[in-house]
Amino acid sequence: xxxxxxxxxxxxxxxxxxxxxxxxxxxxxxxxxxxxxxxxxxxxxxxxxxxxxxxxxxxxxxxxxxxxxxxxxxxxxxxxxxxxxxxxxxxxxxxxxxxxxxxxxxxxxxxxxxxxxxxxxxxxxx
Numbered sequence: 001x002x003x004x005x006x007x008x009x010x011x012x013x014x015x016x017x018x019x020x021x022x023x024x025x026x027x028x029x030x031x032x033x034x035x036x037x038x039x040x041x042x043x044x045x046x047x048x049x050x051x052x053x054x055x056x057x058x059x060x061x062x063x064x065x066x067x068x069x070x071x072x073x074x075x076x077x078x079x080x081x082x083x084x085x086x087x088x089x090x091x092x093x094x095x096x097x098x099x100x101x102x103x104x105x106x107x108x109x110x111x112x113x114x115x116x117x118x119x120x121x122x123x124x125x126x
Contacts, residue, residue: 001028001029001054001055002028002029003025003028003029003030003055003085003086004028004029004030004054004055005029005030005031006025006029006030006031006085006086007030007031007033007077007078007079007081007083007084007085007086008022008025008030008031008032008033008084008085008086008087008088009032009033009035009073009074009077009084009086009087009088010022010025010032010033010034010035010088010090011035011062011064011073011088011089011090011091012035012036012090012091012092013032013033013034013035013036013046013059013088013090014034014035014036014039014042014043014046014059015036015039015042017090018034018088018090018091019034019042019046021088021090022034022046022050022057023046023049023050023053023057025055025086026050026053026054026055026056026057027053027054027055028054028055029054029055030055030056030085030086031055031056031058032050032055032056032057032058033057033058033059033060033073033076033077034046034057034058034059034060035059035060035061035062035064035073035091036059036060036061036062037061037062037063037064037091040061043059043061044059046059047059060073060076060077062076064091064114065110065113065114066113074087091114092114092115093110093111093114093115
């Protein structure tokens with residue numbers, strides 16, 4: 001197993017592409033922390049599916065749109081091992097479903113915080 005005992009963090013890791021990535025690493029023996037923001041049911045289902053895999057998946061509710069939230073996630077994931085071997089910045093939100101001139105400043109800031117700021121590595125630096 002290529003990732004046996006490696007520490008892996010997947011933001012947006014409980015649904016869609018992030019879920020598939022989390023499961024892949026767990027199949028390869030990794031200790032995965034799958035971060036999510038809202039969907040507790042998806043997080044629970046992922047943990048249940050992972051029980052039969054050689055690695056493990058632990059789900060953590062985290063808001064990676066802020067530097068503090070991203071840093072807390074990384075510190076929690078590193079835990080006693082003090083390291084993270086792989087980070088997959090998969091978190092993202094879809095655009096606001098309205099014309100650009102109707103998007104509020106708050107909506108635009110949220111899109112930028114999740115899709116650009118965090119995924120550029122700025123908010124996850126420690």
